[in-house]
Amino acid sequence: MATYTISEISQMFHLPASTIRYYEKIGLLEHVEHINSYRRVYNESHIDRLNAIECFKKALLPLDEIKAFFTYEKDMEQNSEKILQMMKTQEVKTVERMKDLETGLAHLQKKIRFYTLVDEAVKHGTPLPNWDEL
Amino acid sequence: MATYTISEISQMFHLPASTIRYYEKIGLLEHVEHINSYRRVYNESHIDRLNAIECFKKALLPLDEIKAFFTYEKDMEQNSEKILQMMKTQEVKTVERMKDLETGLAHLQKKIRFYTLVDEAVKHGTPLPNWDEL
DNA sequence: ATACTACTTGAAGTTTACTTTAACTCAAGT
């Protein structure tokens, strides 16, 4: 079975080693062997786990909920409803955050249009644009 | 000119009064009069400002950058390039965050499909679904 | 007059997700 050092994992996921140790500390990464009782060794299961963490983080799930998910997942038959509930609740939140982001982005882009015109007006000495007419 | 108390503003923006005071403290809200030297009074200009803050927050601009924007905006002719740079930089970041959110959402939705099937399988005593076949 | 309510202050505390620090441990290379 292929094994990896912490710096390999670090490069793989663009995460500092300290973060990977931190994830282990809070119980997000489990069963990390320490060879010679001091050096960490990772395998495919940790890579899978980190990929899942990455996805959940992108969906804005807080670390403690990601951890709870992995706990529930160990007995998915018992916990399928709980997991489903959790995922659906987060789906709503994620969709809301996407809507906010769209609103915010539109505002940013309006500012960009406006200040592009301001910049041009300043350079050519022409009158400044009107925000409300955009 | 219409004026508002802190609790009216609080309700208007769904922000606790403490947050509105905090924004004043860090310089995001300016020129807030304190009548009888103790009670805050807000007007339309503060409402405009808070609306702008809300939009920028949705675009994920940190408060110190929002503050910097308002400072630059006071002399937009001088600072149009700086503002434009700031908005464009943030636009890129916001778009990136939206992509992440989309990825995360897709992952969430796959989990929802999977655990819906798990839940059904458990209820009907049929075999569990396979994650990789979804 | 007293109580009540809405508001005030500065300072300290909270949360999340890390990051940094200091002192230490191996194993390998020169």
Place this chain on the structure above:
DNA sequence: ACTTGAGTTAAAGTAAACTTCAAGTAGTAT
């Protein structure tokens, strides 16, 4: 033998954006 490099630990520190606290004030209601 010594240095170097990668890794280790527990504990403290950081950053952002608030939130809570304790003690106090001003205007209104009873």
